[in-house]
Amino acid sequence: MIQPGQTIPDATVSQLTKDGLVNHKANELFANKKVVLFAVPGAFTPTCSEAHLPGYVVLADKIKAKGVDLIACVSVNDAFVMNAWGKAQNASEIMMLGDGDASFAKALGLEMDTEGFGGIRSQRYAMIIDNGVVKELNVEAPSKFEVSNAETILESL
Template sequence: MIEQGQKLPAATLSQLTADGMVNHQVQELFAGKKAVLFAVPGAFTPTCSEAHLPGYVVLADQLKAKGVDIIACVAVNDAFVMKAWGEAQNASEIMMLADGDASFTKAIGLEMDTEQFGGIRSQRYAMIIEDGVVKQLNVEPPKSFEVSNAETILASL
């Protein structure tokens, strides 16, 4: 598993924008920026839709006031699903990133096999990134939602 102080690995995350599909190189996306990246097991799933993403939507302005350049949500879903979920959640301030083949999630060692639920998915976590380096990493134990929420990350900035 990636640890605090380590650089993010080379990987590609996709985003469907008004201008079409954009494939972001992770190292380039976060270079020279302060970012919050949080991951959910799946778009449109209960905890993710009722608490995790909405918390970041509500606190986006406060996070940005603390110097955060990018607030991004990543899931092992496709970019079409991530865009639709972002729109359904009014998440215009959140970059909705797709890790369709779980390559980024596997590269940082935070994948889990949910079996019947959806196969390989991401564990729930949040990280603070500065210039591509993980400054803080909060990984949730299975079936928990306590340390990766927007309130905890805001208090850590």
């Protein structure tokens, strides 16, 4: 599992923009920026839709006021699903990133097998990244939502 002090790996995440599908190398996307990145097990799932993403939507301005250049949400879903979920959640201030094949989650060592639920997914976590280097990593225990929420990250900034 990636640790604070380590660099974000060279793995691809995707984003649906008004100009179409864009594939980003995560290490390049997060370079030269202060980033809050949070991951959810699945778009449109209960905790993710009722608490995790909405918390970041509500606190986006306060998080950015702490010098954060980019707030991004990633999930093992495709960019089309992530875009639709972002629109449904009014997440215009959040970059919605797809990790369709879980390659980013695997590169971080933060994948999990949910078996009957959906197969390989990302663990729920939040991290603060500064110029491509992980400064803080908060990984949730299974079935918990206590350390990756927007309020906790805001306090850490």
